[in-house]
Amino acid sequence: MGKRPGLSGRVLVIVAATAVVTGLATPPVSADIAPAVPSVRALAEAPADPAVPPATRVPETTPEEKVEVVRSLGLDIDRGWLVLRDHDFVFKIFDTADPVRFPLVKEGALQAFRDGDPASTLFIRSGATELAGRDRDNYVRGQLERDQARRLKQRAAALVAMPVTDQQLDLGYRDFIYELWHFVTGYPKVKAAALAAYGASEAEQKVFLANGLLAAKRQDQTDAINADRDRDEAEKARLTARGARQNAATVVGLQTTDSMLDLADDFFIRKILDKATPGAQIAIAAQAALNSAVAADWKAFLATGIYAARDRDVVIENEKKAAENRRVAREIKARAENGGMRPRLVAAAAAALAGSDHDVEVFLQTGRYAVPTQSLEATTLGVRGAYVASNGGSTYIIRGEPGNQSTAKLTGATWTIKDGLADPNCFSLESTQFEGSYLRADGDIVKLAANDGGTPFKNDATWCSSPGKSGSGVSLESYSHRGHFLRHWGGQVYAAVSTDSGTYNASWLFNEDTTWSVADPDPEVTTPITLRWKNDDALRAKLGAPTKPEVYDAVGGGVRYRDYTGGRMYWSAATGAHAVTGPALEKYQSIGEYRWHLPITDTTPTPNVEGSFTHVQDGGSIYWSPATGAHLIYGAIRDRYAQLGWERSYLGFPATDETQAGNLRRSTFQHGIIDHDPATGQTRDYRN
Template sequence: MAKPMSFVARAFAATTVLAALTSGTALAAAPPVPAAQQNVITNEAKIKAARLVGFAESEFSRLLVFTDRNFVYELWRRAADNEKAANVRQAALLAYQTNTPEALAQFVNTGIHQAHEQDLAAEAARQAERALRIKAAAVIGVTPTESMLLVDRKNFLFRLWEACPKEFTEVRDAALVAYRGSAEQEQEFLTTGIVAAKQAADERIAKEAKEKEEAEKERLRVIEARTKALTVINVPVTEALLGMPERSFVFEVYQAAPRLSWVAEAALEALNSEDPGALRHYVFTGIHQAHAKDLAEAAVKQDQANQRKILEMVTHAENTGVSPLLVTAGKEALAAGPAERAAFLARDRAPLLRQSFHATSPGLSGSPYLRHANGVAVISPISGPVDRLDATWMVVPGLADPDCYSIESVNFRGSYLRHRDFRISLAGNDNTELFAKDATFCARKGRTGADVSFESVNLPGRFLRHSDGGIYLADNSNRFPFDNPHLFAEDATWQVTLPWVS
């Protein structure tokens, strides 16, 4: 005896039959299948059908235990959630209602695939219609809303007419004709008519604008010329200035221009001229010619200032006996043109501040130089690349007095020679006032009468001196061993040389 249907299955059957009877849609009969397959639904066929409506592999084991009819019911339920699966849903309903082994097998084995192809074709048609509508709307710059894309074609035409910009009257008129016309007229409008109507609207708009074009171009030329003129005198551009009469505009420029400038003089000349084109010429051309004269005069003054500044640098370096590279480069710039002088002042002059210091006291062996080693200042002969770096210094404006100098290590930037308990060491700048003073030395004429000596800024009378290979802040008081008067002048005098490392 057949097992009775469950309550859920009976309820589903009743509602689906009622839906079929009231829907007004005839359910198409499934196409015939080979007799050998009429009653057989393999698990493979079920899995293919399940995949078709979106079941995941993890759900297959659950589906395969259902009876054929309940399996079809599960397919219908899944298809019912997909608005793009109307044919699959209808075919599943028909198979379920028919409820014969042949109908169920035919649906699972072939019918669901045929219905799916029909759904794909229907979806392709919907997408083609959607694309046609989007393309037609784009012609007039309209992005259709989703509701516009879902309504029937006549309603779409009406909404397109509503969204069409008012200036495209040809498009709006053509849309109304299509709306009131046949399906063929609707199709023609969406495919080619809207393009032709938009082109006609564009041509009309262009023709109407042509009469205003030259006047607008002239207005823009004047605005551009006035904007450039205001830029010359650094006056903010305002609508009031751009729109005022020509004479008033030139007078405003005259008022804002620097007194005794060529720009102001040319403006006054234009205002007093009886030539009707003088004001326009000044705005478009004259102000820029006058500005070029002002710039040329300013360039001469700037170059004179640059020469004075370079000369001050060179003179200071020569007088103090330091920075021979700076002296040479500065003199070359002074002998060159304005561009070279400006470039000299603009570039990084740190490489020009590099130099080395040769100790020349009698009796020294190996031609020693001032260098740092293990954090202290010493003199020693120079033999290798490390020695050359350690014996190269940057003589920079003094940390405590810019008229004096601080001596910075080239290979330990930010570290300077400083005195502490009269010993000279290499130390990082801690940005304290004491460090700045301890690391600042004033260049003096060499104690021997030649070359250079370095006097402490905060212990006047004491100079950088080498003694027994070390460097000290010393005088000739004989207070400490390094204050020995013997050869004091020679030991506290340094010969400035080109840097070991440039």
């Protein structure tokens, strides 16, 4: 097995990392032996490739691409448009797109036109058709709500005999109520209620149109009837009944005449039944009323029953809409899970489905489009913490240079995951740094290149996902080079095939190198602490997940530390990264931690007996056992303790920190004492 070109030390890294896993599973035979630490080699930053044009140079679109945009908007093809410059074509789209059916397209076209030529080209090449698809989906999902809103406004207008146009029915609730308020005469309570609703919330405005307007009109009708003292009770009852019939007729849009309003209640209900939608709750309630021979049941239907049935119809409509929305959201979630490239979309869909119907609606309308980006992290042991990135041209895996910052973002390592340019069942990875540029298999070399709209580019920039070859994550197969998978080798990224060659097509570690973890976007620079945590499985299991961001302190030439659920990891250039855990960490922090000395080993279990030790710079150690607690030992006393065999000697574990005993320095142990005389330099041990 040969070493890779350009990746010297890779074999040793993996062997060392394996040793760590083994070493933590089996205690060392002597506390003198520090636990193994994987020396993971740092990768070089991705260099610029001067032989490749800048990724931002996007060529103008073809007539075929313009035709696709026109068709996505349902417009007739005007051949004169196809010869326009992209900038002018986008203005035509803005000027022509239906603002009701394609509001996102219209807004996007205006913004692209304002942003200039490159933005216009990108809008035509991908933005217009994507937004048109969103607009179509939103329009279909919103049709029920729009229809309900229009019916609500129509019924409200009919209650006060207000003629309405389509434009008025499409007004917002506030503006429609203003129109209604302006029209109404002779209904003082309706006018007052409309004025109050005008200044209320949208939810309250809907309640006003559905119920408040009717209640106000009924009161106005009652007031008007009772105001005429010349009418007898029979006449008042007749007028009240006519008013109830007239109000009920508006629920189904029934046009009434004076003669109809004087019909008996049961005959009038038959007119409503003829107008009602068969099978609807209004029709069912009307038929139930007619099946009764009790006149009071007819009157109750016209007074209240028809409105309760209308409300049930609305509830049923909303339940059907909510069920369909949940079905679509589940499909989106399942497709994202199967593809493996959009874990953020999976999480967003799961959160919406666990919430209310409104949460699902918001997810479908906007939420699913708010999580398009991910990053790709290498999973090979020793190379974890490196992410696919490119600044144009060739593509690399990089970790970045942390410098003296506690956190920093990697440049060029975030990708917009899009449906495949050549196959929507696969994926294309668009750079968020260079919009319109994608990861492309240029032969076996993977490069970041601008989309020229051609079929060869679309094929080369499409990658089909499958479960990761090493048992986790995903693997990405080139659509145009079947059998070739996205692979890192020597820090560079290729479209590789497994062979026995010694190049990037080598079979050695092929499964590991072609398996990627789809991570959150905007990954941070991988610091030495994160690097060890990611590449040392046993240590990661012991420490758990990070609980706080990493901290950088310039003291002593630069120190880093980070908290985890199971302890804290420290790093300096001189000592490397080491974890201090349990009672040893409490003791270490109580004596000044890294401002005193940095650890040179992890907190490590002692062999044969329960306990741990942590070695620090300049001959210091922290020993712990359940019986003695954690204590510091250093200097000449520590040297004698080591000569005797540490905790395996007759002394056992330290029971105290070092103290002053007359002219001597003393450490007391479970079964003895070590004294050191600074004046003579003599150190001796003896039993208690």
